[in-house]
Amino acid sequence: MPSNSAPLSFDIKPNTNPMPETDRLAAFENLGFGTLFTDHMAVIRWSEGKGWHSAEITARAPFPIDPAASVLHYAQEIFEGMKAYRTADGRAVLFRPEENARRFNESARRMAMPDLPEADFLAAVEKLVAIDAKWIPKAEGSSLYLRPFMFASETFLGVRPSKEYIFCVIASPVGPYFKGGAKPVSIWVSQDYTRAAPGGTGAAKCGGNYAASLVAQAEAYAKGCDQVVFLDAAEHKWVEELGGMNVFFVMEDGSIVTPPLGGTILPGITRKSLIALAREEGVTVNEKPYSFDEWKADAASGRLKEAFACGTAAVVAAIGTVKYPQGEFQIGGGETGPLTTRLRDALVGIQRGQSNDRHGWIHVIDGV
Numbered sequence: 001m002p003s004n005s006a007p008l009s010f011d012i013k014p015n016t017n018p019m020p021e022t023d024r025l026a027a028f029e030n031l032g033f034g035t036l037f038t039d040h041m042a043v044i045r046w047s048e049g050k051g052w053h054s055a056e057i058t059a060r061a062p063f064p065i066d067p068a069a070s071v072l073h074y075a076q077e078i079f080e081g082m083k084a085y086r087t088a089d090g091r092a093v094l095f096r097p098e099e100n101a102r103r104f105n106e107s108a109r110r111m112a113m114p115d116l117p118e119a120d121f122l123a124a125v126e127k128l129v130a131i132d133a134k135w136i137p138k139a140e141g142s143s144l145y146l147r148p149f150m151f152a153s154e155t156f157l158g159v160r161p162s163k164e165y166i167f168c169v170i171a172s173p174v175g176p177y178f179k180g181g182a183k184p185v186s187i188w189v190s191q192d193y194t195r196a197a198p199g200g201t202g203a204a205k206c207g208g209n210y211a212a213s214l215v216a217q218a219e220a221y222a223k224g225c226d227q228v229v230f231l232d233a234a235e236h237k238w239v240e241e242l243g244g245m246n247v248f249f250v251m252e253d254g255s256i257v258t259p260p261l262g263g264t265i266l267p268g269i270t271r272k273s274l275i276a277l278a279r280e281e282g283v284t285v286n287e288k289p290y291s292f293d294e295w296k297a298d299a300a301s302g303r304l305k306e307a308f309a310c311g312t313a314a315v316v317a318a319i320g321t322v323k324y325p326q327g328e329f330q331i332g333g334g335e336t337g338p339l340t341t342r343l344r345d346a347l348v349g350i351q352r353g354q355s356n357d358r359h360g361w362i363h364v365i366d367g368v
């Protein structure tokens, strides 16, 4: 569909059986990640010949799905992750949602799925947040996590792009991603598995990348680590990223190194925002390959001062310990370093509407 097509109009069908307020407020007392869901969802359908149609905001409910639906067999599925915040002065805001809309379409193209006009993506997200605005938690570190996704829904077992898709947005009030709160995380360096190969789907936000990472993540848990970090598939030498977060290194001279994008790394919006914030502070950011051998040597020599992972869900998480089959090492004495803290605070301040949004990254949802 051309992106200049007329915006879709949404049929708004309020849930006639919403969660009682007392239950919702009780659930807010103990927020986890991705276990509690709001009363509604946004749905838009696509069919060949017709394009996008039947946009609606409706009660959150299961999809009836045919056992031959192509997503169940060939994993044609993509998603996004973003958050709505309630600011101290009462606004409901999103952080750089246009970036999610654009990246969603980049993922769609890689997976031979139709583009969704950015305006329709944004309208679906905004209308869902508006109808479920009371579900935005206010406690520090909490937010309304939004999950836009699209899957192939055609009933067909042949191998080719589906002729029908469902786009949906669901919302989940969340607390901090890591149970340890702001404590540094430990990570396992996967030796046997890689996440993305040149020419593969590493830069697309598709469910299949996650499916392929789970066995490595399970190994990380078995080794007592919180997360797994992947090396490149071609040489098994260069640090790429975690299962769902980009990675940064802070050097002794105050500069930052982060692996360059190039098809095998997911272009994180948090990554991009932190690079911009660091450069504005006068910090040199080098987007350049960094090997696991350099990482070990720099940690041993003290040249490496801090390391952190970042993404929408966890925002910024310091990396305290790194384990691999032959040993382990610590970074920054296992504590969160000063630049990591400063960058996290700067980003969170903007996201939560506490600092001056000089970049125009905050998107206020009107009338909510």
Ligand SMILES: *Cc1c(COP(=O)(O)O)cnc(C)c1O
Binding pocket: 081, 205, 241, 242, 243, 244, 245, 246, 266, 267, 268, 269, 270, 271, 310, 311, 312, 313
């Ligand atoms: C979503 C994701 C990230 C982080 O992207 P953000 O836009 O910062 O949330 C990093 N790596 C992978 C593999 C991801 O799927």
